[in-house]
Structures are given as C-alpha cells and as structure tokens.
Amino acid sequence: MEVAAARPQSADMTQSAFWLFLTMLPAFAHDAEPPTVTVHLYNLAGVPDGILNQATGIVHHLYAGTGVELKWVRQTASVARPGEGNAFRPRATPAEVSVRLLPKELSDGLVRSGSAKLGFVYPGEKNAYRYLATVLYDRVERAARELYDIPLPLLLGYIMAHELGHLLLGPDAHARGTIMACPWDTGEFRFVKRDQLRFDQKQRAELRSQVSGRLEAAARRVTADVAARVPAGN
Ligand SMILES: [Zn+2]
Numbered sequence: 001m002e003v004a005a006a007r008p009q010s011a012d013m014t015q016s017a018f019w020l021f022l023t024m025l026p027a028f029a030h031d032a033e034p035p036t037v038t039v040h041l042y043n044l045a046g047v048p049d050g051i052l053n054q055a056t057g058i059v060h061h062l063y064a065g066t067g068v069e070l071k072w073v074r075q076t077a078s079v080a081r082p083g084e085g086n087a088f089r090p091r092a093t094p095a096e097v098s099v100r101l102l103p104k105e106l107s108d109g110l111v112r113s114g115s116a117k118l119g120f121v122y123p124g125e126k127n128a129y130r131y132l133a134t135v136l137y138d139r140v141e142r143a144a145r146e147l148y149d150i151p152l153p154l155l156l157g158y159i160m161a162h163e164l165g166h167l168l169l170g171p172d173a174h175a176r177g178t179i180m181a182c183p184w185d186t187g188e189f190r191f192v193k194r195d196q197l198r199f200d201q202k203q204r205a206e207l208r209s210q211v212s213g214r215l216e217a218a219a220r221r222v223t224a225d226v227a228a229r230v231p232a233g234n
Pocket residue numbers: 162166174180181182
C-alpha cells in the first residue's frame with residue numbers, strides 16, 4: 001500500500017494506532033474490492049496485437065460481470081514444452097494463472113487432428129489448483145471463419161473465458177446456457193455472436209469464491225515463505 005511507504009520511523013502511540021487502523025482497512029474493504037487474479041498471457045501463436053487486445057478486453061468484461069478482476073501480464077517465455085502443462089506454475093502462487101495461445105505446429109502435437117477441441121485445461125488432481133489454460137489459436141481462427149462466421153476476437157475471447165473458467169471452476173464445470181457450455185449449441189452461439197453469453201449466478205458466486213480462496217492461499221504461502229526465511233533464534 002502506498003500510504004505505508006511514508007510511515008514515520010519513530011511513531012508515538014497515536015501514530016501507531018493510526019497505522020494499525022490503516023493496516024486493518026483492507027480487511028474491512030475486502031467486500032468492496034473485487035478479488036483479482038493475475039493472468040500471464042503467452043502469445044506463442046503470434047496473434048496480432050489488435051485481435052489479442054480485443055479478445056482480452058472481452059474476457060476482462062465477462063469476468064468483471066462476475067465480480068472478478070483480471071490483471072493481465074504479457075509474457076514471452078515459452079511454456080510449450082511437454083511436461084510443463086499440468087505442473088506449470090510461473091510464480092507458484094495460486095493467485096496467478098497462465099493462458100497460452102498455441103500455433104498449429106504446437107497444437108498438432110497435443111491434440112488429435114480429428115478432435116473438435118479449440119482449447120483445454122489439464123484436469124490435474126482433484127481439489128488441486130490448476131494453473132495453465134491452452135487455446136489452440138489456429139483452430140479458433142479456422143472455426144471463426146469457416147464454421148461459425150463470427151468475428152475472430154469475439155470467438156477467441158469467449159474460448160479464453162471458457163478455459164479460464166475451467167482453471168477456476170474445475171474440469172467438470174460444463175453447464176448449458178452459459179459460457180461453460182460444451183459444445184456451444186445453436187442457441188448459445190447466437191448469444192456468443194451478440195456478445196451476450198454469460199456465466200450464470202451460481203458460476204459467478206463460485207468464481208468469486210474460488211479467486212478469494214486462491215488469494216488467501218497465496219497470502220498464506222507468502223507468510224510461510226517469509227517465516228521460513230527468518231533465521232532460527234531471531
Ligand atoms: Zn470446457
């Protein structure tokens with residue numbers, strides 16, 4: 001918190017009480033501030049900035065509607081190597097997840113050619129946090145053009161929102177009539193085309209709860225990390 005940086009070196013009792021009050025503020029303000037999850041974005045497919053900015057804008061808006069804030073961080077390092085999928089954790093905190101957009105040459109090695117998949121999340125162990133969502137960009141591009149006649153940034157945004165949904169809600173989160181429908185039927189696609197498909201009330205509550213839980217787990221880990229670095233005997 002910026003205010004804390006101006007903290008005087010020698011505070012009297014009144015000032016101490018004041019600072020204590022300030023440090024307690026986030027706890028009271030918790031409900032007012034949307035829980036935020038950091039999304040590391042790996043554009044390995046070379047998606048043009050214009051398309052990517054529009055797509056992430058759509059994802060951002062869809063999650064804002066659930067009360068969850070997304071903080072985007074563009075990354076450049078490759079996370080395409082086999083074996084990094086399920087266990088991939090860029091910062092090893094549950095408050096951060098990653099989305100990678102893959103080009104055809106990498107998609108083809110991961111998904112059967114006949115599969116209709118546009119993206120996926122490694123299911124991972126039950127009750128374990130999932131960190132990495134994959135979007136098969138060449139397939140999304142083709143589906144937007146040939147299958148659905150839908151603007152590419154719109155479809156890309158909705159696919160990213162769906163896969164992010166799996167990271168936070170789990171692999172079994174499919175539900176008809178929502179962003180988490182799979183596959184989207186004609187009715188759902190009509191809503192995607194109008195940018196009107198959404199998370200339902202239950203999903204919105206669950207997303208907020210999951211992100212809050214991840215933030216608490218991340219905070220606990222930081223505390224544990226700091227405690228571990230304090231030399232014994234101090
Ligand atoms: Zn799905």
